[in-house]
Amino acid sequence: MTAQTTLILGGTGKTGRRIVEQLTARKVPVRIGSRSAAPSFDWENRGTWPAALANVNAVYISYYPDLAAPGATDAIRAFTELAVRSGVRRLVLLSGRGEPEAQRCEEIVMSSGAQWTVLRCSWFNQNFSENYLLEPILAGEVALPASNVVEPFVDADDIADAAVAALTDDKHVGQLYELTGPKLLTFAEAIGEIARASGREIRYVRISMDDYVAALEQAQLPADLIALIKYLFTEVLDGRNAYVTDGVERALGRAPTEFGDYARRAAASGAWSS
Numbered sequence: 001m002t003a004q005t006t007l008i009l010g011g012t013g014k015t016g017r018r019i020v021e022q023l024t025a026r027k028v029p030v031r032i033g034s035r036s037a038a039p040s041f042d043w044e045n046r047g048t049w050p051a052a053l054a055n056v057n058a059v060y061i062s063y064y065p066d067l068a069a070p071g072a073t074d075a076i077r078a079f080t081e082l083a084v085r086s087g088v089r090r091l092v093l094l095s096g097r098g099e100p101e102a103q104r105c106e107e108i109v110m111s112s113g114a115q116w117t118v119l120r121c122s123w124f125n126q127n128f129s130e131n132y133l134l135e136p137i138l139a140g141e142v143a144l145p146a147s148n149v150v151e152p153f154v155d156a157d158d159i160a161d162a163a164v165a166a167l168t169d170d171k172h173v174g175q176l177y178e179l180t181g182p183k184l185l186t187f188a189e190a191i192g193e194i195a196r197a198s199g200r201e202i203r204y205v206r207i208s209m210d211d212y213v214a215a216l217e218q219a220q221l222p223a224d225l226i227a228l229i230k231y232l233f234t235e236v237l238d239g240r241n242a243y244v245t246d247g248v249e250r251a252l253g254r255a256p257t258e259f260g261d262y263a264r265r266a267a268a269s270g271a272w273s274s
């Protein structure tokens with residue numbers, strides 16, 4: 001049987017869902033790889049991997065929760081080896097900027113023997129509308145331990161466009177694209193844009209890391225997720241990523257999405273309406 005299916009890991013998540021929609025519209029056969037999919041795929045249970053990889057020729061690898069989390073490097077190495085042994089010819093890795101652990105995972109994929117593309121991304125816009133910042137925004141107060149550090153937030157639609165291009169067009173093989181938005185913003189400025197676009201009153205408050213961790217513990221987040229968030233806010237958001245890149249332009253031949261355009265689009269779709 002010819003292997004023709006494209007496996008989208010995290011295919012119900014922020015980037016994966018958009019990639020699945022685009023490939024389905026193009027009539028490319030896709031399989032979602034996630035715990036709720038059938039067959040189920042679980043990073044924590046390697047016994048689920050072979051069925052997800054059956055008759056697959058290309059994989060979009062979005063690891064959960066983060067390539068910097070303990071165990072991620074081992075999982076990426078084992079998954080990549082199994083994928084190549086199973087006949088996968090193309091791997092597209094969603095990676096993070098400024099995380100040494102993520103860069104180790106990139107090297108594993110690059111030396112796997114498969115055709116590869118790496119999408120090394122800054123913080124997603126959609127963290128404000130589809131992830132952990134949504135609830136505080138709806139509550140009217142976002143309290144974070146972020147200093148005045150600036151971040152070039154990138155749009156999940158731009159990442160999905162780049163992933164679909166890499167999965168379907170040979171010209172992206174062997175390319176590492178560092179994907180950022182077009183502008184550097186502080187978290188306070190990003191919240192300001194969302195307040196304007198949504199018409200909501202949202203206060204941004206800078207708090208200490210200890211107070212933030214206490215709030216996350218009170219919200220009963222799992223300890224390993226709290227450790228990861230702490231790592232991201234201390235180690236990664238230290239200014240090392242405070243520059244924009246031309247990755248979206250190189251991958252797609254167009255400019256990246258402006259944060260204000262994202263905010264207006266998300267507001268119009270009702271993301272902050274409830």
Ligand SMILES: NC(=O)c1ccc[n+]([C@@H]2O[C@H](COP(=O)([O-])OP(=O)(O)OC[C@H]3O[C@@H](n4cnc5c(N)ncnc54)[C@H](OP(=O)(O)O)[C@@H]3O)[C@@H](O)[C@H]2O)c1
Pocket residue numbers: 009010011012013014015016033034035036037041042043044062063064065066067068094095096097121122123124127131
């Ligand atoms: N968010 C950012 O700003 C950002 C920036 C740069 C890089 N990244 C990278 O992007 C990747 C994904 O992060 P994200 O925040 O965008 O998450 P996401 O894709 O929105 O995460 C949710 C997806 O992961 C699946 N999932 C959750 N636990 C799983 C498990 N144990 N096994 C298999 N699938 C599982 C979920 O489906 P089920 O619930 O059905 O399993 C869902 O499809 C991470 O590696 C992260 O480092 C994120």
